[in-house]
Amino acid sequence: MSSLARSAPAARTTVRPGHRRPNLAPYLFLAPAVVFVVLTVVYPLVYNILQSFFDVGLREVVQGGASWVGLDNYRDQLGRSEFWHAVVVSLVYSIGTVVIAFAVGLGLALLFHREFPGRNLLRALLLLAWILPTVVSANVWRWLLDGSYGLLNAALSGLGLLDRDLFWLGEPNPALLAVIVATAWSFAPFAMILLAAGLQSISPTYYEAARIDGASAWQQFRSLTFPLLRPVSLTVTLLIFIFTFKTFDTIFLMTGGGPGNATETLPVYAYNEAFEFSRFDTAAVATTVLMVISIALALVYFRALRSEEGA
Amino acid sequence: MTTVSRRLLPFAAVLITAVYLIPVYWMLNTSFKGAEDIFATPPDLIPLPPTIGSYASAVFSDGDIARGLLNSGIIAVGTTVVTLLVALPAAYALARLRVRFVSAFLMLFLAVQMVPSVNLALPMFVLFSGVGLVNSYVGLIIANCSLAVPLAITILRPYFLAIPEEIVEAAKIDGCNELTAFWRVAVPVSTPGIITVGAVSFLQAWGEFVFGLALAPDERFQPVTVVLAGITNAFGTKWNDLMAVSAIIALPVIVLFIFLQRYIVAGLTEGATKS
Numbered sequence: 001m002s003s004l005a006r007s008a009p010a011a012r013t014t015v016r017p018g019h020r021r022p023n024l025a026p027y028l029f030l031a032p033a034v035v036f037v038v039l040t041v042v043y044p045l046v047y048n049i050l051q052s053f054f055d056v057g058l059r060e061v062v063q064g065g066a067s068w069v070g071l072d073n074y075r076d077q078l079g080r081s082e083f084w085h086a087v088v089v090s091l092v093y094s095i096g097t098v099v100i101a102f103a104v105g106l107g108l109a110l111l112f113h114r115e116f117p118g119r120n121l122l123r124a125l126l127l128l129a130w131i132l133p134t135v136v137s138a139n140v141w142r143w144l145l146d147g148s149y150g151l152l153n154a155a156l157s158g159l160g161l162l163d164r165d166l167f168w169l170g171e172p173n174p175a176l177l178a179v180i181v182a183t184a185w186s187f188a189p190f191a192m193i194l195l196a197a198g199l200q201s202i203s204p205t206y207y208e209a210a211r212i213d214g215a216s217a218w219q220q221f222r223s224l225t226f227p228l229l230r231p232v233s234l235t236v237t238l239l240i241f242i243f244t245f246k247t248f249d250t251i252f253l254m255t256g257g258g259p260g261n262a263t264e265t266l267p268v269y270a271y272n273e274a275f276e277f278s279r280f281d282t283a284a285v286a287t288t289v290l291m292v293i294s295i296a297l298a299l300v301y302f303r304a305l306r307s308e309e310g311a
Numbered sequence: 312m313t314t315v316s317r318r319l320l321p322f323a324a325v326l327i328t329a330v331y332l333i334p335v336y337w338m339l340n341t342s343f344k345g346a347e348d349i350f351a352t353p354p355d356l357i358p359l360p361p362t363i364g365s366y367a368s369a370v371f372s373d374g375d376i377a378r379g380l381l382n383s384g385i386i387a388v389g390t391t392v393v394t395l396l397v398a399l400p401a402a403y404a405l406a407r408l409r410v411r412f413v414s415a416f417l418m419l420f421l422a423v424q425m426v427p428s429v430n431l432a433l434p435m436f437v438l439f440s441g442v443g444l445v446n447s448y449v450g451l452i453i454a455n456c457s458l459a460v461p462l463a464i465t466i467l468r469p470y471f472l473a474i475p476e477e478i479v480e481a482a483k484i485d486g487c488n489e490l491t492a493f494w495r496v497a498v499p500v501s502t503p504g505i506i507t508v509g510a511v512s513f514l515q516a517w518g519e520f521v522f523g524l525a526l527a528p529d530e531r532f533q534p535v536t537v538v539l540a541g542i543t544n545a546f547g548t549k550w551n552d553l554m555a556v557s558a559i560i561a562l563p564v565i566v567l568f569i570f571l572q573r574y575i576v577a578g579l580t581e582g583a584t585k586s
Contacts, residue, residue, distance in 0.1 A: 023408075023409055025408070026409055026410045027404070029404035029408060029489075029493070030404040030405065030410060030416065032397050033398060033400070033401030033460055034401070034416070036397050036456070036457075037423055037460060040431075040457035041423050041431065041461075042423075043438075044430075044434040044457075045430060045431070045434070047434045047437070047438060048433060051434065056437075061436075061437050061440055108327070111324055111327065112324065114317075116317075116320050116321045118325070119324070122328045124568075124572055125332060126328055126332070127568070127572070128332065128568070129331065129332065129334075129335070131564055131575065131579075132335070132518075132564060133520075133536060133560055133561065134518060134520060135520055135536040135539055135557070135560060136518075136557045136558075136560050137334065139539070139543070139554070139557045140335070140337065140338045140554070140557060143337070143341065143550050143554065144333075144334055144337060146550075149349060149350050149352070149548075149550075154352065154354050158353060185334070190579075190580070194580060197580075246425075246427030248429050248520075248521050249520040249521060252524075252540075253520075253540055267427055270429055270433065271429055271432075271433070271525075274433050274436075275525070280437060284433070284434075287427070287429055290427055290429070294425055294426070295422075295425070297425075298422060298425040301425075302418075
């Protein structure tokens with residue numbers, strides 16, 4: 001491999017000095033990864049899109065022989081209220097999670113911005129919430145929120161705020177709120193790290209100047225911290241939105257999309273279409289829509305990253 | 312800030328952290344309780360006397376959990392090894408070798424990370440059914456690597472970029488070719504990057520759920536995350552057992568995090584935000 005790569009440019013330089021023939025060796029380093037990603041990501045994605053134009057049930061998955069139906073699956077899905085319901089639930093879930101995770105993350109970042117003993121240990125402990133496997137945190141939340149014996153209800157009734165067994169995951173709106181809080185609980189420490197890095201990059205001289213001018217703590221936050229943190233805030237917000245929008249496991253494990261379809265987001269809807277009803281074609285429509293929205297969000301994110309680097 | 316509030320700050324931070332981690336504490340608390348103690352009202356804030364009965368029954372008398380843990384270990388180790396083997400040379404090429412369209416390749420690997428795993432799990436089920444990769448370790452490892460490899464490349468590239476040019480040049484003068492310079496020089500000096508990628512790949516594969524759920528209907532091949540979800544209904548209200556299994560799944564994550572915190576945090580945040 002290397003002898004070929006070395007002799008090739010030498011042979012060429014005699015003909016056109018200064019113009020080197022491309023060296024192939026670097027591409028051999030790169031090839032396995034590119035081939036792998038094309039086979040395991042690009043190909044399944046394209047295959048999935050194609051499936052959305054065919055009639056695919058369990059029989060077709062096992063035996064093959066699906067027939068082309070054009071846009072029928074799309075017409076079917078876009079005319080179904082369950083589909084649009086899933087889109088709306090996805091948006092509410094993602095926006096709710098972003099708002100809570102960002103607010104809590106910012107609060108934590110500001111809290112840990114100052115030096116004090118034990119700071120690093122406490123911050124590391126908070127990160128536990130973020131790195132715990134979703135299966136673990138989802139199960140723990142189900143137990144905390146249990147209607148009869150859950151810790152949350154015990155605390156609320158102890159404080160006199162609740163006088164009945166509230167089954168959080170058994171009623172539509174509480175269930176949606178519950179999955180949002182559980183997801184935000186995991187993402188807030190992630191927001192904290194990125195926002196803390198943003199805070200770190202603000203020069204202390206600004207604050208000194210503000211103090212000399214007699215600005216209060218709140219004024220400093222409003223006219224210094226918040227605007228200077230805006231680029232990082234945009235990154236954090238978009239990233240958490242993208243992550244949440246495609247989240248499947250938290251909801252699947254906590255509610256399965258229920259009660260009814262109160263917490264059924266697009267990924268859960270797609271999964272249920274495929275594996276509960278064996279409708280792989282309409283599932284493909286749902287995942288294709290999910291991907292189009294994800295790509296759009298990713299493009300916004302990349303643009304934000306670039307303008308942040310340019311600034 | 313006044314001196315009073317500065318003095319209070321550490322206490323406020325401890326209090327807030329403690330409240331934030333109540334779910335983790337409650338998992339451990341419940342896992343050490345006996346079957347009847349979990350229904351006490353108000354609940355016991357400290358499990359007295361603590362019992363390890365749930366751990367014993369969950370791991371030792373329930374073969375499903377033990378097998379699931381073994382499966383998760385195989386899948387996570389396999390994913391880590393394959394990811395490193397594929398991603399290391401690619402990241403090196405994109406960092407140090409003469410490759411055209413570097414930014415296009417980087418964009419591909421970054422964009423791919425935004426793909427929802429459901430979008431891969433569903434077509435993979437159909438495609439894997441055709442080639443006998445459903446219900447197999449190989450299939451699950453491939454599925455996990457699909458998203459781990461692009462992330463690994465994104466994380467590793469800056470480490471290779473940071474190697475001083477002289478080191479690689481010196482190796483080539485000493486008779487190394489492209490491959491041996493990579494393997495004998497660049498890889499060893501990038502150990503922190505390799506630890507980071509190894510830890511991140513392992514953790515994500517260990518906690519992975521969607522691929523396991525879709526691609527391993529046969530429980531003999533299911534990772535412990537899927538086994539846990541499957542037996543949740545069978546466990547009914549045995550929350551102590553459920554929390555014990557959850558704690559066992561969390562244990563390797565916590566241990567790795569204690570030792571490799573800096574690497575893991577850097578990997579997971581920079582993988583997502585650097586281009």
